[in-house]
Amino acid sequence: MDSQILTSILTGSFTLVAGVIGAVLAGVFSRRAENRRHQAEIDRQWVTDRRAVYARYLALAEVMHREVDAIASFLSYDGKKEVKKEDDDFISEGLTDYFATWENKLQPLLGEVQLVASKNVTDLADRVSGALIELTGFLERRQAFTSYYPVWFQAQDLIHVLRNEMRVELGLGSHGDSARVDDEWPWLASRPSADSYIQDHSGQRDS
Numbered sequence: 001m002d003s004q005i006l007t008s009i010l011t012g013s014f015t016l017v018a019g020v021i022g023a024v025l026a027g028v029f030s031r032r033a034e035n036r037r038h039q040a041e042i043d044r045q046w047v048t049d050r051r052a053v054y055a056r057y058l059a060l061a062e063v064m065h066r067e068v069d070a071i072a073s074f075l076s077y078d079g080k081k082e083v084k085k086e087d088d089d090f091i092s093e094g095l096t097d098y099f100a101t102w103e104n105k106l107q108p109l110l111g112e113v114q115l116v117a118s119k120n121v122t123d124l125a126d127r128v129s130g131a132l133i134e135l136t137g138f139l140e141r142r143q144a145f146t147s148y149y150p151v152w153f154q155a156q157d158l159i160h161v162l163r164n165e166m167r168v169e170l171g172l173g174s175h176g177d178s179a180r181v182d183d184e185w186p187w188l189a190s191r192p193s194a195d196s197y198i199q200d201h202s203g204q205r206d207s
Contacts, residue, residue, distance in 0.1 A: 050169075053116055054117075056109055061129075061132065061162075065152075067101075068136065075148060078144050078146055079144030079147070091142070095140065099136070106132070110129050113125045124162040128158050131155040134151070
């Protein structure tokens with residue numbers, strides 16, 4: 001066979017093979033890129049769904065935390081006086097509604113959290129649920145408000161711990177352990193104070 005023809009055949013073969021390999025590699029890379037995009041979309045949707053579940057649970061937990069405190073305000077402050085009849089009725093009615101909310105709304109939401117959360121968040125959410133129901137024991141026994149309120153603050157702290165752990169899991173970072181605010185709150189210490197806006201009214205007279 002003529003060497004020139006052989007060279008042409010080999011060159012054509014190499015070109016064909018290179019084209020086939022290039023097409024295969026392009027397809028592989030394209031599929032990998034598509035898989036990465038698809039997985040990124042799944043991850044984003046997962047975070048969105050998880051954030052929604054966390055927000056609903058936290059919102060209801062905080063509402064219930066305030067509601068039980070409103071009911072507890074009718075307890076005897078130091079336990080030395082009996083609770084008035086009308087106050088006792090209010091406590092009983094409030095507890096009935098509170099138990100219904102805990103059973104029919106908070107517990108189903110806890111189940112949703114348990115489906116999507118990490119072990120740490122699941123444990124803390126369960127603890128918050130338990131704390132909110134444990135507070136009712138002081139009301140059921142009509143104990144003194146002074147016995148109840150320290151545990152109420154304990155429950156508040158637990159809710160803050162849960163919120164921080166949820167933020168960490170969502171990749172947002174923690175707000176820190178302390179829920180207390182500085183003396184200037186809600187004003188920013190770095191901004192002008194109210195006194196800086198006081199004007200000189202000495203030259204003005206009442207009309």
